[in-house]
Amino acid sequence: MDHRIHQIPNRFALDFPAVKEKPQAAETEFRxxxxxxxxxxxxxxxxxxxxxxxxxxxxxxxxxxxxxxxEARRKGITDSLVVTKDATLLVSTTNNTVITALDREEASDRIFTNINGTIIINS
Structure with missing residues (x-):
């Protein structure tokens, strides 16, 4: 048995299309x-x-x-506290998900950890 590596002639090699660079503007626009x-x-x-x-x-x-x-996601915030006039929400901007909710009274005596941003909404 021959264990040497053999070169494959070009005519038998797979022909994959060349990967072209995508324009940065188009990628940003799509995102x-x-x-x-x-x-x-x-x-x-x-x-x-x-x-x-x-x-x-x-x-x-x-x-x-x-x-x-x-907006927070674009600034690099991944986990945030959203404070509104009626509620306080813990959100994941990475997953675009509201994780939990508290009323403002309940949230006033809490310490929130593992967040890297706060969003305050007065309206």
């Missing part, structure tokens, strides 16, 4: 469009907390929260 199409997810835990704590956030405010989360 921005893709991120805008993402919708905010609410984890099962957060959904339960919103219901049991009787926290109601209207559609307009959810859109504002989502916009601010996207």
């Amino acid at each position: 921005e469009i893709f991120q805008k199409e993402l919708s905010l997810k609410i984890s099962k835990h957060a959904s339960e907390r919103l219901e049991e704590r009787n926290i109601h956030i209207d559609k307009k405010q959810w859109h504002l929260i989502e916009d601010k989360m996207n």
Whole structure:
């Protein structure tokens, strides 16, 4: 048995297309469009907390929260605290997900760890 490595003639080699560099602007534009199409997810835990704590956030405010989360993501924030007039939300901007929710009264006596940004929404 011959264990030497043999060269394959070019006519038998696989012909893969050359990888071309993508223009940076097109990639950025696609990423921005893709991120805008993402919708905010609410984890099962957060959904339960919103219901049991009787926290109601209207559609307009959810859109504002989502916009601010996207802005925070662009600035490198991965886990954030979102403070609104009615609630405090712990969110993952990486996953675009609300992790948990507290009412403002309950959140006033807490220490929040493992976050690297805070979003304050006054409206």
